Structures are given as C-alpha cells and as structure tokens.
Amino acid sequence: MAQVPGPAALPVNPGASGPDEGGATDYEVNLKSLTQFELVWRKFRRHRLAMVGLGLLITMFAAAIVGPIFLPFTVDDIPDAATKAYEGLPPFCTNYLATSLPHTCASYGLTHPFGTTGGLQWDVFTLVLNGARTSLLIGFSSMAIGVVLGTIVGAIAGYIGGFLDNVLMRIVDVMLSLPLLFVILVVSRFFKDQRDNVWQIILIFGVFSWMGVSRLVRSLFLSIREREFVEAARAVGVRDRRIIFRHILPNALSPIVVAASLIVAGNIIGEAFISFLGFGVNPYTPTWGNILSNSLTYLLVGNWWWPAFPGLAIIVTVLAVNFVGDGLRDAFDPRTRA
Amino acid sequence: MTKYVIRRLLQAIPVVIGITIVTYALMLAAPGGPAQKFANNPRMTPAAKEKFLKAWGLREPIPVQYGRWMGLLNPDEDGIAAFLGPSGWPNFLPTGISGADNGILHGDFGYSIDSGEPVGSRIARAALPTVILAGFALFFWLLIAILMGVFAAIKRYSFFDQAATVFAYVGFAMPTFWLGLMLIFLFGVNLKWLPVSGMTETRLSPPFGSDAYWTYFGTTPLTALQDIGKHLILPVVTLVVVNIAGDSRFVRASMLETLGQDYVRTAKAKGLPNRVVYFRHALRNALLPVVTNIGLEIPFLFTGAIVTESIFSWPGIGKLTIDGIRNFDYTILMGVLMITSTIVVMANLLADIAYAFVDPRIKY
Numbered sequence: 001m002a003q004v005p006g007p008a009a010l011p012v013n014p015g016a017s018g019p020d021e022g023g024a025t026d027y028e029v030n031l032k033s034l035t036q037f038e039l040v041w042r043k044f045r046r047h048r049l050a051m052v053g054l055g056l057l058i059t060m061f062a063a064a065i066v067g068p069i070f071l072p073f074t075v076d077d078i079p080d081a082a083t084k085a086y087e088g089l090p091p092f093c094t095n096y097l098a099t100s101l102p103h104t105c106a107s108y109g110l111t112h113p114f115g116t117t118g119g120l121q122w123d124v125f126t127l128v129l130n131g132a133r134t135s136l137l138i139g140f141s142s143m144a145i146g147v148v149l150g151t152i153v154g155a156i157a158g159y160i161g162g163f164l165d166n167v168l169m170r171i172v173d174v175m176l177s178l179p180l181l182f183v184i185l186v187v188s189r190f191f192k193d194q195r196d197n198v199w200q201i202i203l204i205f206g207v208f209s210w211m212g213v214s215r216l217v218r219s220l221f222l223s224i225r226e227r228e229f230v231e232a233a234r235a236v237g238v239r240d241r242r243i244i245f246r247h248i249l250p251n252a253l254s255p256i257v258v259a260a261s262l263i264v265a266g267n268i269i270g271e272a273f274i275s276f277l278g279f280g281v282n283p284y285t286p287t288w289g290n291i292l293s294n295s296l297t298y299l300l301v302g303n304w305w306w307p308a309f310p311g312l313a314i315i316v317t318v319l320a321v322n323f324v325g326d327g328l329r330d331a332f333d334p335r336t337r338a
Numbered sequence: 339m340t341k342y343v344i345r346r347l348l349q350a351i352p353v354v355i356g357i358t359i360v361t362y363a364l365m366l367a368a369p370g371g372p373a374q375k376f377a378n379n380p381r382m383t384p385a386a387k388e389k390f391l392k393a394w395g396l397r398e399p400i401p402v403q404y405g406r407w408m409g410l411l412n413p414d415e416d417g418i419a420a421f422l423g424p425s426g427w428p429n430f431l432p433t434g435i436s437g438a439d440n441g442i443l444h445g446d447f448g449y450s451i452d453s454g455e456p457v458g459s460r461i462a463r464a465a466l467p468t469v470i471l472a473g474f475a476l477f478f479w480l481l482i483a484i485l486m487g488v489f490a491a492i493k494r495y496s497f498f499d500q501a502a503t504v505f506a507y508v509g510f511a512m513p514t515f516w517l518g519l520m521l522i523f524l525f526g527v528n529l530k531w532l533p534v535s536g537m538t539e540t541r542l543s544p545p546f547g548s549d550a551y552w553t554y555f556g557t558t559p560l561t562a563l564q565d566i567g568k569h570l571i572l573p574v575v576t577l578v579v580v581n582i583a584g585d586s587r588f589v590r591a592s593m594l595e596t597l598g599q600d601y602v603r604t605a606k607a608k609g610l611p612n613r614v615v616y617f618r619h620a621l622r623n624a625l626l627p628v629v630t631n632i633g634l635e636i637p638f639l640f641t642g643a644i645v646t647e648s649i650f651s652w653p654g655i656g657k658l659t660i661d662g663i664r665n666f667d668y669t670i671l672m673g674v675l676m677i678t679s680t681i682v683v684m685a686n687l688l689a690d691i692a693y694a695f696v697d698p699r700i701k702y
Contacts, residue, residue: 170352170353170356171356173353173356174353174356174357174360175360176682177353177357177679177682177683177686178357178360178361178675178679178682179637179638179644179675179678179679179682181644181645182644182659182671182674182675182678183364183675185659185660185663186364186368186663186671186675187364189663189664190368190369190374190666191367191368191369265511269513272513272515272516273513273514273515273645276515277648277660279663292515292516292519295519296519299519299522299523299527300527302523302527302528304520304523304528307516307519307520307523308520311512311513311516311519311520314511314513314516315508315511315512315513315516316511318510318511319507319508319511322507322510322511
C-alpha cells in the first residue's frame with residue numbers, strides 16, 4: 001500500500017484507518033488528526049496520580065452536591081438528644097458509658113464515621129459534606145473570576161503593549177507587593193455584608209487572584225504574537241479581536257489551565273483561613289474554615305476529630321487539584337509523549 | 339552593574355508610590371470609615387462623631403488627607419502654604435531641612451485610633467517577636483529544605499526521595515493553621531509537653547516587651563530564655579513543615595540540573611570523593627537560583643506568620659494586624675500594610691541584585 005505523504009505535524013491515529021471501501025486499492029490513507037483535547041486527554045489518562053486526583057475531585061463534587069440530600073440529618077437539627085454530653089463522640093462511637101469519667105465509648109457503629117461535635121452533637125460527617133459545597137464553590141468560582149480577569153489584563157498588556165502595558169504591569173507589581181492575606185482580611189472585614197455573603201467572598205478572592213495569571217498571559221502573548229502564523233493572519237487582514245481569541249489564546253491555554261489549578265488550591269486554603277479567623281463566610285453557613293473555627297473551644301477538652309476531618313478534607317481536595325494540575329502540565333507539554 | 343542597580347531602584351519608586359495610593363484608597367473606600375468602631379456605641383452622638391472626625395482630620399478633602407499622611411503637606415497650614423514646612427523649605431524634605439515631622443516620609447505613621455499609641459512604636463514593639471519567630475523558622479526551614487533537596491537529588495528515585503516527594507505534596511496542601519491546631523492538640527492538650535499559646539508563661543512573667551518584662555529578663559535571663567524557647571517550638575515546627583515542602587522540591591530540581599553538568603562529571607572523573615563533588619562543586623552552583631527564591635520568600639515569612647501567630651497567640655505583627663482588623667484600627671493597618679509591602683519591594687530588589695552579584699555569568 002502506497003503511503004501518501006501526509007503533513008508531518010499531524011499525528012496518525014493508527015486505529016482510525018477505515019476499511020477498504022469497494023475492495024479497490026485505495027490510495028487515500030485516512031489521516032484523522034486528533035483535536036487538541038483528544039491529544040491532551042490521551043496523555044492525561046496515562047498519568048496515574050492525575051487520574052487519582054481527578055477521581056477524588058469528581059467524588060468530592062458528587063458528594064458535595066448530592067451528599068447532603070441523603071444524609072439522615074441536616075446541620076440545623078440536633079440528631080440525638082439522648083446521648084447529650086458536653087463532649088462529642090469520637091469517630092464510630094454511638095454512645096458513651098453513662099457513668100465513666102473521662103468518657104469511654106460504650107458501643108461502636110457506623111452512625112457517626114467522623115464522630116460528633118461537642119455541645120450540640122452535630123454529626124461531623126454531615127458538617128464536612130455541607131462545608132464541601134461552600135468551600136468548593138468558593139475555590140472554583142473565585143478561580144474562574146481571577147483567570148478571566150487575569151487573561152483579559154494580560155492579553156491587553158501583551159498584545160497592545162506600549163504605555164498601557166507599562167501601566168498595567170506596574171499595577172500588577174503593586175498588587176503583588178501587597179501582603180494579599182492582610183488585604184483580603186481587611187476587605188472582607190470592612191466591606192462585606194454580615195448576612196449571606198458567600199458571593200462576596202468569591203468576588204474578593206477572585207479580584208485578588210488575577211495578577212499571576214496576567215503576568216503569565218502577557219509573557220505568552222508577547223512571544224506568540226511574533227510567531228509566523230500570527231503574522232500570516234495579520235497579513236491576510238484578520239481583525240485584532242479574532243487574532244487574540246482564535247490564534248493566540250488557544251496557544252496560550254495550557255499554562256493558564258495549570259496556573260488555574262494552583263489558584264483553586266490557594267483560594268480553598270485562603271477561604272478556610274479567613275473563615276477560621278471569623279472574617280469570612282457567615283459563621284452559620286458551614287464551610288471547612290467555619291467548622292474548624294467552631295471546633296476551637298472543644299479542642300482543649302480533647303475533641304480532635306472535630307477539627308481533624310474538615311482539615312483532612314482540605315488536604316485531600318488541594319492534593320487532588322495539584323495532582324490534576326501536574327497531570328495537565330505534563331499532558332500539555334508537547335515534549336512528553338503519550 | 340551599577341547602572342542596573344540604579345535602574346532597578348528607580349523602577350521600585352513608582353511601585354512604592356502605588357502602594358501608598360492603594361493602601362490609602364482601600365481605607366478610604368471602606369464603608370463607615372474610622373468612625374466605624376463607634377457604630378454600635380449608643381453613647382456616640384452625631385456631634386461627638388463629628389468632633390472625632392474633625393480631630394482626626396477626616397473632614398478635610400481627600401487629597402489633603404493623603405498629602406498629610408504622606409508628609410507632603412504641613413498639617414498646620416492651609417491652602418498653598420501647606421506645601422512648605424515650618425522652616426520654609428518644602429514639607430516633604432527630611433526633617434532636618436524642612437522642620438516637618440508629619441507623614442510617612444518622615445517616619446511618622448500617626449497614632450493608633452484604638453489605643454492612641456504612635457503606630458511606629460506599636461509596630462516596632464510587635465516586630466521583635468515576629469523577627470524571633472521568623473528568624474528561627476527561616477534557619478531551620480532553609481537547613482532542612484536544602485539538606486532534603488540535596489539528598490533527594492543525589493539518591494534520586496530512592497525511598498528517601500519518594501518519601502520526600504510525598505511529604506512535599508502533603509505539606510504543600512496542608513493549611514498552616516490546621517497543622518498548628520493538630521500540633522496544639524497532640525503536644526499541648528494530649529501529651530501536655532509544650533505550652534500552646536503566647537510567648538511567655540503569663541503566670542511567671544510580665545507580658546513580653548513591657549518594661550517590667552525586661553527587668554524580669556535581667557534578673558533571671560536563663561529561665562526567661564528557656565520559657566521563650568519552649569513557646570517557640572510549636573510555631574516554628576508549624577512554619578517549617580509547611581514551608582520546606584515547596585523549597586525542598588526547588589532545591590532538588592536545581593541540584594539535579596547541576597549534577598548533569600559537565601564540570602560535575604569532570605570532578606567525578608578526577609576521582610574526587612563524592613562528598614567534595616556534591617557539596618563543593620554541585621551544591622554551590624545549585625544554590626544560585628535558590629538564593630533568589632529565598633529573597634522572594636523572606637517577606638512572606640513575615641506576613642505569612644500572620645496565620646501561625648494568630649493560632650499560637652504570638653504577640654507579633656500578625657496578631658497586631660488581626661487585632662487591628664477586629665477593632666477597625668485604620669492607622670495601624672495602614673502602617674502595617676505600608677511597611678510590609680515596602681519590605682516585599684526591597685526584598686525583590688535585593689534578590690535581583692544578589693542574583694546578578696553571585697552569578698558572574700549574568701550580564702546587564
């Protein structure tokens with residue numbers, strides 16, 4: 001079979017060469033070029049840690065969305081008034097021995113896998129699942145805001161250049177010099193509404209997480225806009241907007257996605273911290289930070305499980321996000337092979 | 339080289355000016371303003387509030403407020419005359435020439451709205467505990483990160499390398515404050531080995547930094563040092579564990595790159611002992627990028643200590659800031675923001691210059 005010389009850059013998909021039609025010798029080899037997404041996905045699938053991370057993230061999201069619906073009680077009601085003790089029950093314990101001090105567990109069961117909180121005896125598992133909703137929402141939405149803002153600013157600075165570039169980059173310098181944690185704390189204390197404020201926290205974290213992305217996007221635009229294909233596009237009269245969105249941006253996408261994964265991780269931890277200090281989400285909305293914050297008083301009487309599990313949830317989520325980010329970086333890298 | 343340093347210094351000036359503007363604008367935009375701390379005080383009449391705002395100069399036009407805070411304008415004069423200091427020279431010049439002593443250009447950050455103490459001395463008082471904590475943390479953090487990175491690179495893919503990788507991943511994902519809480523539980527509450535909060539034992543000594551404390555320190559320095567040392571362990575461990583994660587990976591990557599260089603192979607071929615090859619030939623070169631990285635991280639050690647300090651009630655800058663945020667203490671917050679961000683700018687500058695200085699291959 002004669003090999004038709006195809007464009008060298010196009011990867012040949014070996015499985016996709018179609019059956020001979022009509023039995024005649026067909027000189028056309030079915031060269032199916034893979035889309036960028038397929039290429040990346042093929043490499044990403046081989047990255048074991050990244051797949052584990054992705055699985056964890058999907059599980060987290062699923063649990064956060066549907067979990068609270070199926071749980072036996074919500075965070076608002078007191079599940080078991082009979083076992084009311086000052087201290088919470090340790091993991092898997094169902095009730096304390098009535099007479100012993102310090103308390104020893106009388107019987108074990110699956111009712112409270114993460115134990116219960118001191119005081120109101122809430123189930124920690126329920127709390128963590130409910131917290132996952134808000135924490136994941138904040139982490140990912142604020143990342144979206146930050147990435148969009150950063151891409152716009154970076155694209156303008158890198159593509160237009162000149163005076164505007166200088167001004168924008170000095171603004172980025174200033175913003176990066178400010179201790180952002182301080183500023184976020186100040187802003188969330190001074191500006192936000194004390195009632196339902198999840199979207200305000202999202203906005204605050206979004207507005208303070210675009211600088212890194214904009215620097216990255218600017219540098220990518222600076223190098224890509226000098227490449228031949230952009231020159232060619234300009235030569236045939238393609239408009240600026242189309243060059244930016246159709247020619248340059250797709251080529252800059254991979255580093256942006258990797259940077260986005262770092263932002264998600266940072267913002268989830270950041271939200272937990274400001275909520276922990278009491279300046280974040282309204283304390284009656286469960287987030288991982290709020291759960292940790294509430295657990296403080298009972299840590300001193302020994303209820304370690306109350307702060308331990310929301311913290312582990314944060315670690316697992318951030319680890320998963322980082323794994324996925326690593327996998328994406330390798331998958332996007334044209335030097336690694338699938 | 340000199341030209342490069344001067345150029346970088348000049349570039350830093352607009353950034354610092356930008357920082358003052360952002361800091362001021364942030365405080366200006368906050369609803370309620372400095373009078374916010376009286377918002378829930380029933381005894382605060384509108385007249386008293388007006389008096390408060392007048393006394394703090396908050397009824398002046400915004401550019402005037404900013405000018406006075408910066409030290410561009412003389413607060414005792416009005417109109418165009420305000421640009422001149424008491425001695426007749428422009429107000430922004432150093433105190434020796436202009437006779438002016440107001441504004442951050444003259445090192446005056448104003449007075450704390452909450453306590454009335456000068457902001458500068460309040461921050462200076464809080465800086466010592468932060469420097470102690472950050473200094474110890476930095477020392478151990480660098481030591482461990484470099485050793486871990488080097489051994490992971492030398493014994494690549496060994497059990498130690500893989501354990502270090504896992505440690506780095508987990509440490510990177512771990513919230514500082516959560517680690518602090520868990521350490522408090524384990525060593526403070528459960529095992530009762532170490533104190534869980536503060537810098538000194540409050541039952542034994544006066545609060546750290548007060549005059550009474552220094553008298554106490556003078557009489558029994560050993561006990562006092564031992565006391566501080568005990569209180570230091572948990573916060574330092576917290577900072578170190580969280581921070582070495584990223585840095586040890588960085589050192590490892592840099593070391594791996596250096597180990598692949600020709601001069602390392604030459605050194606090995608000459609028959610030098612491994613110890614000399616690794617630590618004299620490879621490590622010195624591998625540490626070059628690390629130096630820059632450290633320069634960029636040191637300021638965040640100070641601001642990052644905010645987390646650790648608030649967990650362990652360490653009486654430093656972080657705690658000062660948190661208290662300032664709680665009490666709507668605008669002047670303190672502006673002072674802290676200004677000082678810390680200027681430190682960041684300076685550290686970036688120094689890192690760049692140091693890098694050019696230690697690596698002769700770089701030409702400017």
